[in-house]
Amino acid sequence: MLGAIEAGGTKFVCGIGNEHGEIMDRISFPTTTPEETLGQVIRYYADKQVEAIGIGSFGPIDLNKESATYGSVTTTPKPYWSQYPILSELRKHIHVPMGFDTDVNAAALGEAEWGAAKGLDSCVYVTIGTGIGAGAVVEGKLLHGLLHPEMGHILVKRHPEDTFVGSCPYHSDCLEGMAAGPAIEKRWGRKGIDLVENQQVWEFEAYYLAQAVTNFIYILSPKKIILGGGVMKQKQLFPLIHRHVISILNGYVQKEELTAEKIGQYIVPPALGDNAGLSGSLVLARQELERSRVTV
Template identity: 65%
Template sequence: MLLGAIEAGGTKFVCAVGHENGTIVERTVIPTDLPEVTMREVIGFFQKHQPDAIGIGTFGPADVNPKSPTFGMITSTPKQGWRDYPLLSELEKVFPVPMGFDTDVNAAALGEAKLGAAKGLDSCLYITVGTGIGAGALVGGKLLQGLSHPEMGHIMVRRHPNDSYEGKCPYHKDCLEGLAAGPAIEERWGMKGDKLQEAEEVWELEGYYLAQAIAHYILVLSPKKIILGGGVMKQEQLYPIIARNVQEILNGYVSLPEIMDRIDEYLVSPGLGDNAGITGSLMLAYEAYTEQNR
């Protein structure tokens, strides 16, 4: 069985074919242009391989409710040309195969739970900190959805008393994403984060904001593992800063050994590295295939 996978991002689409064990046979990276340009290349890639099922993990917001008339649509994104774009139905027009559809971060959480840092656990949280901030969660062995998918990057955090930056989010200004995503780092400090590696104050502030969010997620979801990915988290010095701040914020209230004694094993980088999202999309394809062929 050959599975297709799409990790649809605001900057690029990663497309791959592979197997349910996570093996990737071939992949390609397609820039996220206007839909008609990008989708022409996406469809061409899969026409060459003819997979038995396709899994899609997409940037959002997106409609992930299978009972909704707009299921599979990218909805209120600020990305030019993609607002209200029917991503799933455009693929279904060409490929009459089972398809799984979810957010990119939920796909990454699934990949990490099946084959990565949370393998064997029925609960984990995957957070990406890059161009935006988002998180996907596995709870009781199932990807978290409800009224819609979680939008954990847009929670409000307490502003640092020395931070006068107004925030970058086009919807909320100073939500978590507006204060701590890659573009906010660049605008606040005048250069990209990868040029600021030695600037301790940059990462102390970043850790301050990310730790607040993670403390909230621990209190609400109580995940068994938290995985931090995305371009900003390539700055490995962030992990101990975040861990220290999380412990200070929780202040012994969640007095579990994972938090108190082994937090470096609890807050971790992706076991699948940069392949968490595309591997998770393979898993979405496999789940869609098995569901339809029971």
């Protein structure tokens, strides 16, 4: 059995499953202080016989294994979690191999293994919820570099009718500052779920998300783009985003997937639904277990 942790900024989801992605058990609880939250994680796994655990964490996080702060959350604005060594704290109590990556990289990995991008060697997974983050699989591998991808903070053009200043504490009107769930609520004074019939809300939202998607197409050229998270449960967004992406591309990229007839099969919701991150964490666990067996 393998363990999986989707360590989100709003809630933690823990589960156990197998190497085929089948989830046998899961539990979720709110993300509060590190001590309280990780205490619940540790208690959950106390009686679980797992060979390895994969952790997909909210970020930013340090993924450099040579770094003294590897496995830590870094500059998050979330209270109590900035610079918190999440991986080393878990290792003190749970003595199995642990794979560690961002929650969105884990979700991208899960969708590539068993979901909407199964059989493809590249995809981008974007979550639009409390924040905006994205993970990428490129030529069969998760994308890393100087740091992990931070695609939620790219700059976007402002909608001509939008006067909202933005809600990102670092950049104001970056993608997350203009299109994450809290940005919708601050701009309109109500949560998105209460604004379903307001067409301008979703026109603005699609305008910003389509710019991001187009940039990802230009830069990473993924074979599938998957849009998940709470905001994307507003199904009316997908056709609006499809229309805007085609308009922005303006015929520059000549691929069948980017035509009006096919784009609905290219920019899609997660096939694994709310289990994308947890399933991807199972892949992280499996990979770490395989690495540990090679090095023994």
